[in-house]
Amino acid sequence: MSRAIIHVDMDAFYASVEERDRPELKGRPVIIGAQPGSRGVVSTANYVARRYGVHSAMPISQAVKRCPDGIVLPGRMSVYSDVSRQIHAIFQRYTPLIEPLSLDEAFLDVSASRSLFGSAESIARQIIDEIREELHLPASAGVAHNKFLAKIASDLQKPNGLVVVDESRLEAFLHPLPVTRLWGVGKNAAVKLHGLGIYSVADILPLGEAELSRLLGKQGLHLWQLAHGHDPRPVVCEREVKSISNEITFEVDILDPETLLSALLQLTEKVAWRLRQQGLQGRTIQLKVRFSDFTTLTRAQTLAAKSDQTVVLWHTVEALFQHKLPTPMPPVRLIGMGISGFEDIKQSQTELFVEEDSSASLVDRLSDNIRNRFSGIKLQRARSLRRHKE
Numbered sequence: 001m002s003r004a005i006i007h008v009d010m011d012a013f014y015a016s017v018e019e020r021d022r023p024e025l026k027g028r029p030v031i032i033g034a035q036p037g038s039r040g041v042v043s044t045a046n047y048v049a050r051r052y053g054v055h056s057a058m059p060i061s062q063a064v065k066r067c068p069d070g071i072v073l074p075g076r077m078s079v080y081s082d083v084s085r086q087i088h089a090i091f092q093r094y095t096p097l098i099e100p101l102s103l104d105e106a107f108l109d110v111s112a113s114r115s116l117f118g119s120a121e122s123i124a125r126q127i128i129d130e131i132r133e134e135l136h137l138p139a140s141a142g143v144a145h146n147k148f149l150a151k152i153a154s155d156l157q158k159p160n161g162l163v164v165v166d167e168s169r170l171e172a173f174l175h176p177l178p179v180t181r182l183w184g185v186g187k188n189a190a191v192k193l194h195g196l197g198i199y200s201v202a203d204i205l206p207l208g209e210a211e212l213s214r215l216l217g218k219q220g221l222h223l224w225q226l227a228h229g230h231d232p233r234p235v236v237c238e239r240e241v242k243s244i245s246n247e248i249t250f251e252v253d254i255l256d257p258e259t260l261l262s263a264l265l266q267l268t269e270k271v272a273w274r275l276r277q278q279g280l281q282g283r284t285i286q287l288k289v290r291f292s293d294f295t296t297l298t299r300a301q302t303l304a305a306k307s308d309q310t311v312v313l314w315h316t317v318e319a320l321f322q323h324k325l326p327t328p329m330p331p332v333r334l335i336g337m338g339i340s341g342f343e344d345i346k347q348s349q350t351e352l353f354v355e356e357d358s359s360a361s362l363v364d365r366l367s368d369n370i371r372n373r374f375s376g377i378k379l380q381r382a383r384s385l386r387r388h389k390e
């Protein structure tokens with residue numbers, strides 16, 4: 001059975017996140033990039049601004065000229081990388097074989113997922129739907145039997161597009177495409193190919209493999225392969241996750257321990273959820289505090305047994321906060337927590353028989369299910385968890 005690869009790419013990624021978080025931007029041209037008047041460039045523009053001819057990498061001065069009503073925003077990288085992790089958590093539901101290319105795009109090998117979740121097309125559809133319903137963001141996907149074709153396909157019907165390359169209709173799909181769509185054809189190669197009268201993929205074929213490599217060297221061979229839809233590259237998984245953490249910088253420095261603990265609890269809930277989404281358990285829990293003078297302290301505790309339970313993470317980090325920080329404590333600028341020392345529970349069969357606090361796990365599982373199904377719901381168990389303070 002042939003491979004099944006999905007390429008997912010978010011639509012106007014940075015701009016879509018801003019539109020989502022600031023509803024007043026809806027329907028207006030939005031440009032993410034350098035300050036107008038500077039010599040910087042556009043990172044991206046939403047589809048409304050693109051109608052004015054604004055695109056990534058264009059000097060911001062030119063973008064503002066083309067689209068004077070455009071709302072130019074500087075971008076919030078930490079938010080985009082948080083969103084990127086949430087997108088990855090959705091991918092993880094369908095396959096562990098994920099190769100991220102950037103914050104907003106990834107290849108997924110779903111060859112072995114089909115027996116469980118249905119066809120690659122329906123997996124891609126579910127992923128797009130879940131990204132829209134849970135994260136309120138638009139995404140497009142391409143489905144094919146290799147990476148090269150999946151990546152081309154995801155781009156063809158943006159935004160909100162899903163394109164499946166049927167192996168039996170490969171030629172009809174590939175031949176009309178401009179050669180510039182082929183992976184590795186940059187500006188220089190395009191000039192050379194156009195000079196040879198080659199504009200579409202179909203134009204490559206009559207030349208034959210030998211002629212193409214005589215004209216273009218090694219790249220000619222590569223193009224010949226792609227023009228025939230061949231691409232044996234495997235999906236290479238992201239590097240193993242070493243730690244999961246989350247932190248918050250306050251708008252004003254905070255002295256009140258209750259406020260700090262409440263922020264810490266919210267961070268712990270998020271970290272524990274991400275941990276469980278990735279099927280991980282950790283042993284070392286870390287607290288990080290940065291004071292108003294920028295001195296930063298970290299305090300860590302290693303558990304006797306690894307865990308993915310919110311309550312275990314919380315009690316450990318709360319104890320670090322209560323007992324391992326200086327008293328009196330200076331005003332706090334940033335607080336964070338994290339967990340490391342993982343072992344993938346999906347791979348450790350023996351650990352499945354270790355007894356665990358089942359009621360706490362059940363609460364975690366229930367709240368994860370609710371969170372996964374109804375995004376936007378704020379679940380907090382502050383009262384039950386904050387027992388030391390009550």
Ligand code: TTP
Nearest residue numbers: 009010011012013014015043044056057104158
């Ligand atoms: P892209 O996926 O290339 O673009 P996009 O998601 O904004 O739009 P599309 O719907 O066409 O996929 O890049 C993802 C993000 O990376 C983009 O939102 C902003 C950033 N980026 C830059 O900062 N500079 C660039 O030159 C490009 C191409 C992207």
Ligand code: MG
Nearest residue numbers: 009010011104
């Ligand atoms: Mg994109």
